[in-house]
Amino acid sequence: MTEPLVLLPGMMCDARLWWPQMVAFSADRAVHMAPITGAEHIERLAAQVLDTAPDRFALAGLSMGGIVAMEIYRRAPERVCRIALLDTNPLAETPPVAAAREPHIVAAKSGRLEQVMRDEVAPGYLAPGPVRQDVLDLVVEMARTLGPDVFVAQSRALQRRSDQQAVLRRISVPALVLCGEYDALCPVRRHEFMADLIPRARLEIIAGAGHLPTLEQPKATTAALRIWLAEGA
Template structure:
């Protein structure tokens, strides 16, 4: 684990695989941390790719900044990380909120993007109802902590049948959620409520794009992924069977196959 200082916050990250491999930055979702990408480490390294996985500010080992963390701040942290590693461009991807931060990175730092990976995410701006929900949830996490929320949503983060069928995966996801600093999670939720609408950004992108979704994702179902593909006609879409909102953890072999195939195509 390494660390940098970005805009006043210490950001911890993993930098794994061959140093001369094509860099792939993977951004975790809410309320997780960089350890969610462990199932991808060996596959990417074996295929010759360099995996860079940060803990977003407010999550994992990175500093918590109370208040509100706007999505451009998350994107700027990724740019600072690339600068630190002396990388001009990278494949940038993420799951759920991490996918939305990826889209923000494409919007605000397009020249740094070699390709996009968008997993189980949505480009649409928050509705008024959604903004109210995010802010109320932020208040609740600050008041109550993460345990109650974790118990309520674990069977939505994973497909409900995988919570019992994959106890080790469920335990990992539960641990990430429960150990997240409520202040960091709340700050991200408030920033997420005010995120931009990324549909125009996606429609204008020429970057190669991989869209992945769990077949049984209840948060961002396959219809959302199909909507992204309509916005980015050159995108490749992969639907992962027997998975919910976190296919990289629920079905890592299928996810890794799609990801490595996509990365290999970039070199052609």
């Protein structure tokens, strides 16, 4: 039986982040889009996803969604039949990065969330190319939809997150580690490190993509995920 697919978005993103893949995969499997909002701790966000997820499922998370995915595997490895970690980070937040979030939190609380997303957060994460502006506009629109309270809560969750390297070493299911070649936030070398930690992981670098390959290079990203979904099936 084809297992359901649970997708986890990145920070300040919703189902639109995964829309090309949802369209591609929904023809032959149940696709569940799980929001990661409503809590200020990664552990609680993972528990919320598990509360509503199928009994056993394939799991893919991008960026903050990948961090939550690692916590889900730590809590319930028997429920995850395969895992894909896209443009993410298994390390705990460093004090300088945690401190750098504070001005963004203040700006979001004071009504400047769109400015934070458009001018400071998203632009450096995306690859150069013809779709860059369209992707940036969509990122800003998703952030506007979710609002400043979600931005603050997700920022706090990232500041407080735990190191997940030990979790990666214990992954025993088919695993895909995927990264856009231009991702400056979670660079390729970090994903090479992650793939080395996971037994039998497959590493995929998406040409012409930055931090959001699902939108920047949807066909290549979908193709890589399709191979992952077929592994061991």
